Amino acid sequence: MRRKLTLVVGVLLGALTAGLLIGAPSTAAPAAFTHPGVLVGTAQLDLTRSKVNSGAQPWKSSFDAMMASKYASLSRTPKPRAVVECGSYSDPNYGCTDEREDALAAYTLSLAWYITRDSTYADKAIQIMDAWSGTIKDHTNSNAPLQTGWAGSSWPRAAEIIRYTYDGWPKARVDRFAGMLRDVYLPEVINGSNSNGNWELSMMEAAVGISVFVEDKASYDKAIATFRARVPAYIYLKSDGDLPKTTPGSGLNTRDKIIKYWQGQTTFVDGLTQETCRDFTHTGYGLSAISHIAETSRLQGNDLYPEVADRLRHALGFQATYELGTAPPPWLCGGSVKRGLGPVTEVGYNALHNRMHHEMTNTRTLTEKQRPAGSNNLFVGWETLTHAENPS
16 A cells, blocks of 8 residues: 555656656646557558568568567467566576566567467467466565566557457456556656666656556656656766756765766766766666657657757767777776667667658667667567668
8 A cells, every 4th residue: 555655646746746847848648548659659560560571671681580589489488476586687586587588578479460460479478468467466676676667668568569459368358467567567667766877767668658558647747757857867968067967856966976976987978878887788778768768759649759869869879989899088988888789779760860860870880780680688679670760
């Protein structure tokens, strides 16, 4: 009861303060949610299907890679747990990998269903979702919020596609799955985090997707408000001033605290992120979640890309420059960066370059080099397939 009360109070405060904190309108949620509408929508899925069925590249090779992956296997046995316990760096790992991979499998199978129209893929996705919705009760240990964010980002993508394009998921099971997302996942992520920025961004991605599926306007508004405060505190622009922005309530109220939070970096340039000098892998998680949330907001009729475009395009380009092998200067992370950005550029690149017509030379080079983009085995999967050159 206390957890649910905290959630309700947090949602109400979020809806109230969204505009006060960051100059945003108090309501971001649409009058009526669009379905399917988490990361991918009907028009995108239809274009993807037509490209694959015509053998066009890079969609066909991406589809083939997806279908050859373990996530598309029809022999997969879901491994649900009542309590998923995840410590720092997945130690302990009691169900953490199983949960993330089952959620990614459900999403993969939902894409396979849509493209092939073979109902066995939809039924397999349903089997996995039903197994978890009938079992899980909680996430525990230090990584619980992040774990919930990762798995909670994939589940609603799968559920949206299956629920709204396939008639074989019984309503009682749909409702049980929605209850799982609402009661087990949403309370763990909706109130955000003051940890490294990729945590809160991944948590808000889950919160936004879940809110769409369960049609919770108050939670959607709160998650979007948190997102809009976090993005300027994650990606630096020189217009921010001498120091990066911070989020309300972060406690980062001195220069020394801010620099420590930014991994000791003291020189700030367009596109630097709060985790660039930690490593590119975690930076990739953050940039991916930003792209995913903006994409879902666009599908829901309140496009946030224009608001985050300058930060996101600079961040993608900045990281891409060094991911491609350029040696970092001495002022950047002490002259050494840890590469490994991951398959995270397709969604943002497609939106910013192909739809909004920003020049993004280095991001384009990296994106095309990485095609077909696969999965990071956490919450990203098959984005060349769904978002490459996709204007819809």
